[in-house]
Amino acid sequence: MRLVYPWLCELVKVPGDPESVATTLALRGFEVASIEHGRQPVIDFEITANRPDCLSTIGLAREASAAYGVPLRMPDRAMPAPGNGPSVDVAIEDADLCPRYCAQVFEVGIGTSPAWLQERLEAAGVRPINNVVDVTNYVMLEMGQPMHAFDLARLGGRALRIRRAKPGEKIRTLDGVERTLDGDMLVIADAARPQAVGGVMGGADSEIDAKTTSMVLESAYFTPASVRRTSKRLALKTEASTRFERGADVDAPPVGIARAAALLHQLGAARPVGRIVDRYPAPRPPVTLALRGARLTHVLGLQVPADDVPRILTPLGFTVSPSDRGGAGWQVEVPTYRVDVQREIDLVEEVARHYGYDRVPATFPALASPQAPPDARTLQDRLVRQVLTACGFSEATTFTFIEQQAAAPFADGAEPAALANPLSEKFAVLRPSLLPGLVDACAYNRRRERRDVRLFETGARFGPAGEARAVAFAWCGAGSVPNWSAATRPVDFFDVKGVVEALCGAMGATPAFEPATRSYLVPGRTAQVLDGSGDGARAIGVVGQIQPAILDARGFPAAEPIYAAELDLDALAALGAGDIQRAEPLPRFPAIVRDLSILVDDGLPAAAVRGTIRRAAPPTLVQLAEFDRYRGKGIPEGRVSLSLRLTFRSSERTLTDAEVDEAMTRVVAALEASHGAQRR
Template identity: 45%
Template sequence: MKVPLSWLREFVDIPAEPRQLGEDLTFVGLALEGLEGRGSEAVLDLDVTTNRVDCMNVYGVAREVSVLYGVPLRPPDLAFPETGPPASEALDVTIEASDLCPRFCARVLDVRLGPSPAWIRDRLEAVGVRPINNVVDLTNYVMMEMGHPSHAFDLARVPEGKLIVRWAREGDRLTTLDGVGRILSGRVGVVAGTEGALALAGIMGGASSEVSDETRTVALEAAWWDPLSIRRASKTLGMHTEASHRFERGADAEAPPDATARIAHLLAKIGAGTARPGLIDRRPVPRARRVTTFRLARASAVLGTPVAEDRARQILTGLGFGVKPPPAAWEVEIPSWRSDVGREADLIEEVGRHVGVDRIPSTVPSSRGAEGLRPAQVAVRGVREALVGVGLTEVINSSFVSDAEAGPHAPPRLRLANPLSEEQGALRSSLVMPGLVSILRANLRQGRRDVHVFEMGRVFGSTSHGPAEESRIAILRAGPITPHWSSARRTADFFDAKGVVELLAQRLGAGPFTFEADGAPAFLHPGKAAV
């Protein structure tokens, strides 16, 4: 997220140099990735995590700066004149899919299209947005400034002046603003007219209602879209836009009226048009009030440092939370733009960010005693030490295997529904096939004749109760072996493997074992194998 310093200063006074500002923002969770320019022309490049959609705009960053330095936050100017007939006479909005769109706001603007003033073009280019014309530029400008996307329809190209919010119908066709013709399916949201889809809800507008040089009246839309619906639609269509990036992460549900008002204000400011009286506001699903509690004692315990009451209140109110502090636990109302906050732990994190993680003293947590290894861990460690002690090298193979490589003699395998590749299409049912055999094959190709390895891992299979897994040990000895430096070299045989098994039995307190030739797996050499 690129934030020009000059744009940021419209909303908050910054008492620090750009580099220091970037470092301070990094400590509160907005990491500085780059700094372009100098002085008032500096542009901060911030890494905003996906859960902080409230900071994917200039005003959201200004809110953090306000709390960071304890300076006032100036709200954006939303005042504008209204002239002409009521907006409701020219435009009608119907929401048929309230699960897709709980709120839809619209204004009617009389516009004079042309290029935007230099200061708007410069700011858009500074944040990586290409200027187009004054109306489209203002929708992009307000999205980058306040974080809420909007869209302008040429009202003359909206049949009967009616906008309908609904799910796409099978076979709906729409050519989007990128020039791509699309055939839509049922779970893609659209803003439609009486004759078909006009825009992809929360993603991109359509070419049929695009603002052009002939446009004189605009239907300005700002809505709140269900995040999961936008996410699914953008993935289905293979599209990712600035609008979908914000909506699928949970934009501010209360922002649509302010976004349209800000655009109307800027439109009048640059002399590019006026707004007709009235806001068309459709809200079939009222937003529920979100409230949680905050306890100072709990915050101090979690953060590991005392938290002053005044400082905690200053941080929370500065970030937009409504605080009512009863004696024990505060009642805190969560603002609409903080979709990432839902419980007391989240509020403690907010306070901790601005108290300063670097100011929390380092301490060693108290402990009642040192924890030791559990019996199973002791046994596994003993087995590993014993196998290494007889000259074996431990190997680790992937649990995902290829059916073809495992071969027909390996036990049946569980197939994956969504494998990364055909070479990793099943869960292994044996550590030997293809695991240790593949290790042997690779070493022989490289000219290595003495291969003595083992693997400790899990294998997977089916039972009458469903899928199951169990831990196993597999040992492979191949090629020359030297039991002692004074002994002659010889080739490893069955009795070397048998000796290792008996050593493990002794270490584990199991046995005695009996070895029988009958029942050995089919992939082992007959007469040279036992179970």
């Protein structure tokens, strides 16, 4: 709302310059967007949705009046004596959408407005058109009551019907657009057809122009929800609809007509003819609320002096009388323009607002009992971040909604959940996985010549079962941090697998890996991650190399691999891990270490070899680690040399070489029997 400062001063003699007024009202809930200096200084206020009354000069003047303790002087609203002649006939057929409708016929001489009026409108941000339209706009800016003028000669007859539109009925509005209406929209119609969309915009067919000699001036109250729906559905937001949808003053329609008539008379632009028509089938009784002094103190945490309550509320238009019912307090009658004041708490706010938030003390709420620990998910996320940043991954934040084409490959056949009203195709569907966002982030960095990228993200993903939490990470470029002393190698499967193992370990899971297929991962380089601590059946994630075709589609060089993994945080949380039961005592006896090199078939999984060794070895085998895998010179075609280190230790005694030798013999025999392994 652009408040024209001299206009304000006409209504309230404010003892301050525009800056002072801006600050004073800002501290009472009217945020200042800007102050413009010039011949007509303007303060642009951001009016909150609850205060439609302040989308007017009088509304803000009333606030200034209460703030400065200076009286408000109302402009001339005396109706000039009407000439003789017929008025119009008004029938409200849908009073639920239009509770009140006033109309007045005028004889008019269309011309231009005087300079002072044009200047004021322009300062307020409204383009001057002609004297009649300018006056209706002026009254709207002054008192917040939108009005509309119909050219009487262009209406079909002298009767206005305030009714719902017939479904599919059409109207060409003032902006020249033909609009199709539906049965929930309110129209102002003549005998034949709609001439205005109630509270939103007039029709072009009955528009005032230079030839107009007789007009009907409309000043009405329309139901907020109805105007809001219509305005939204027609995608048509006007000065009028903005005010009506937030709630206009139900008592304002006749006052608006009178004020317009007085101004038109003053300009010599028009003269009322016949009686004012005021249709108000169900007048609303005034709203009276009780305000308890104790409640005021209870909510605000300070004692407002009793005298201050009427001192604050009266200039704002409230009628305040003391009341002793239920302790000291007041009966407060709410003015009709204060649509936001509906219960006691709203009066508490009015008092606090003008008493001054700056005078409210700053205290701290008492805490009676200790607080529960944070949400387990918050703590889990922190642990994940700790582990992954320590593994060299930086945290990404990618959008929850993504392109359909980016999402589809990761949805594993399902249809990603779509938004009904997305901002654009880029934000069309809920992400089925965190990986597409990370792939795009890798591509973004790669396009900026950043080749070595490690990124992770935690957050929600959306599958057929709905919303769930996940962590994902992606790694491209070098497998280690480059430095001057050695060449780097490219990242591979085992780098990301190692991170999965570290992360699962931190969360108390024992991951097991088995070959798997996913449409978005390269076959043969994909593993499903299972939790091996229980029955091993619960899938907790997937790890592998992203399909080059996907990379290509997302602008990442298809020849360079991105390895990635995604884990189900809800599933990991369900394992309920994160701490150890008790610390194991350190071993008291020495270990015996034996290295073993065998030749096996190239396709034999390492897990099979491990399993065989574990089964054949005694419980004193405490550690088993692969330390080399070699193919090539000296190794027969189709075979591979595996080297393993076996560590034996007993917690009860020192093992002898002989018993470890025997264990090794059993291990080798089992490997020969199960896998045709040859010891090298």
